[in-house]
Amino acid sequence: KMNTVMPRLGAGLKDYLPAEMIVRQRMLDTIRSVFERFGFLPLDTPCIELEEILTGGDPNFNKQIFRTGLRGGSEGLALRFDLTVPLARVVAQYRDKLPRPFKRYQIGKVFRGEKPQAGRFREFVQFDADIVGCADPIADAEIIALIYETMAALRIGNFTVKVNNRKVLNGLSDFVGFPTADMTAILRLIDKIENLGWDNVSGELKDQYSFSPDQLARLKDFIDFRGGDQRETVAGIRKLMTDSMIARDGMDELDEIIRNVE
Numbered sequence: 138k139m140n141t142v143m144p145r146l147g148a149g150l151k152d153y154l155p156a157e158m159i160v161r162q163r164m165l166d167t168i169r170s171v172f173e174r175f176g177f178l179p180l181d182t183p184c185i186e187l188e189e190i191l192t193g194g195d196p197n198f199n200k201q202i203f204r205t206g207l208r209g210g211s212e213g214l215a216l217r218f219d220l221t222v223p224l225a226r227v228v229a230q231y232r233d234k235l236p237r238p239f240k241r242y243q244i245g246k247v248f249r250g251e252k253p254q255a256g257r258f259r260e261f262v263q264f265d266a267d268i269v270g271c272a273d274p275i276a277d278a279e280i281i282a283l284i285y286e287t288m289a290a291l292r293i294g295n296f297t298v299k300v301n302n303r304k305v306l307n308g309l310s311d312f313v314g315f316p317t318a319d320m321t322a323i324l325r326l327i328d329k330i331e332n333l334g335w336d337n338v339s340g341e342l343k344d345q346y347s348f349s350p351d352q353l354a355r356l357k358d359f360i361d362f363r364g365g366d367q368r369e370t371v372a373g374i375r376k377l378m379t380d381s382m383i384a385r386d387g388m389d390e391l392d393e394i395i396r397n398v399e
Contacts, residue, residue, distance in 0.1 A: 147259075148253040148259075149251075149253030149257070149258050149259035149260070150258065150259060150260055151258060151260075164291065165244060165262075165264070167287075167290050167291055168244075168264055168287055168290075168291070169242070169244070170290070171283065171286050171287045171290050172242040172266050172283065172287070173242075174286075175240070175266075175279065175282075175283050175286070176240055177240045177241060177242040177266050177283075178239075178240060178241050178242070179241070179242060179243070180224070180227065180241040180242070180243045181243065181245065182217075182220075182223040182224075182226075182227060182243070182245070183217075183223075184216055184217055184245070184246060184247075184248070185205065185207075185209075185214050185215070185216060185217070186214070186215065186216075186217050186222070186223060186226070187209055187212050187213070187214060187215075188202070188204065188212065188213040188214065188215045189212060189213075190222065190223075190226050191215050191217065191218065191222055200218055201218060201249040201250045201251040202215050202216075202218060202250055203215060203216035203218070203248040203249070203250040203259070204250070216247075216248035216250075217245075217247055217248065218247055218248060218249055219247050219263060220243050220245055220247065220263050220265045221265065221267070223243075224241065224243070224265070224267060224269070228269050235269075237269075237270035237271075238268050238269060238270040238271035238276065239268070239269040239270055240266075240267075240268050240269075241266070241267060241269070242264070242265060242266040242267075243263075243264075243265050244262065244263070244264045244265075245262065245263065246260055246261065246262055246263075247260075247261060247262075247263050248260050249261075266280065266283060268280065274390050274393040274394045274397060275397050277300075277390075277394045277397075278394050278397030278398045281298055281300060281394070281398050282398065284298050285298060300391070300394065302387035302388075302390055302391050303387070304383050304384060304386050304387030304390065305374060305378070305384050305387040305388070305391075306324065307320070307383050307384070307387075308378055308381035308382075308383045308384025308385075308387065309323075309324075309356070309359065309381075309384075311378075311380060311381035311382070311383065311384070312355060312359065312377075312378045312380060312381045312384060313348075313352050313355045313356045313359070314352055314355070315346060315348070315352065319346060322346075323342070323346065326338050326341055326342060327356075327360065330360065335357065335360075339353050339356075339357075342356070358377060359377065359378070362374065362377060367391075367395050368392075368395065371388050371391050371392055371395070374388060375388040
């Protein structure tokens with residue numbers, strides 16, 4: 138007697154039937170054509186990587202890694218959670234074979250071993266474009282132009298490309314006055330403001346990190362800052378964070394990116 142198995146998918150997974158796939162493939166073909174017009178080269182890497190590569194050798198690193206339970210020789214194997222870590226491995230592994238700057242795009246499925254939620258999948262597609270080996274802000278401007286041309290080719294309609302500079306955030310410790318060692322934890326708290334509200338987050342900063350009223354006021358000034366156009370925003374943050382050298386460097390780079398985009 139044969140067992141009857143009900144056809145079904147596990148939670149957090151999705152099938153794409155032909156009607157959806159036709160539209161989906163047209164979208165991906167459009168993106169690919171724009172990326173190649175900008176001179177980006179295709180790259181493909183395995184979905185499975187060594188765990189040490191994905192974790193950076195940190196045994197406490199999790200990031201919802203899907204571990205396979207299999208081994209590549211004596212080492213554990215896991216499913217990639219993004220396309221950036223494989224890119225870093227390729228650049229390090231084939232450094233003598235790749236051009237500089239190395240402009241690559243990659244389309245591929247990535248996997249997250251997290252609890253399924255509405256609108257979040259355990260398997261999904263990412264489409265990445267990166268420029269490696271060019272520190273000039275002209276590379277950032279090219280990525281912004283690439284995003285613009287891609288969205289225009291997809292006929293998205295009105296859209297906004299948001300740009301930041303990590304140096305501005307790194308300057309928060311100088312501007313507000315807290316140890317750089319606390320930066321990651323404090324940024325995580327700031328990231329929760331939308332859900333928890335300023336009163337709860339500022340209370341945690343006061344209790345856990347001994348923030349003074351003046352420090353909280355400076356941080357609130359930064360969080361609440363709203364500029365006009367790009368140049369007004371850059372000028373306003375530069376004036377606000379004038380005591381932070383690294384934040385001023387970030388503003389200089391954003392200024393140059395704006396000029397290059399124009």
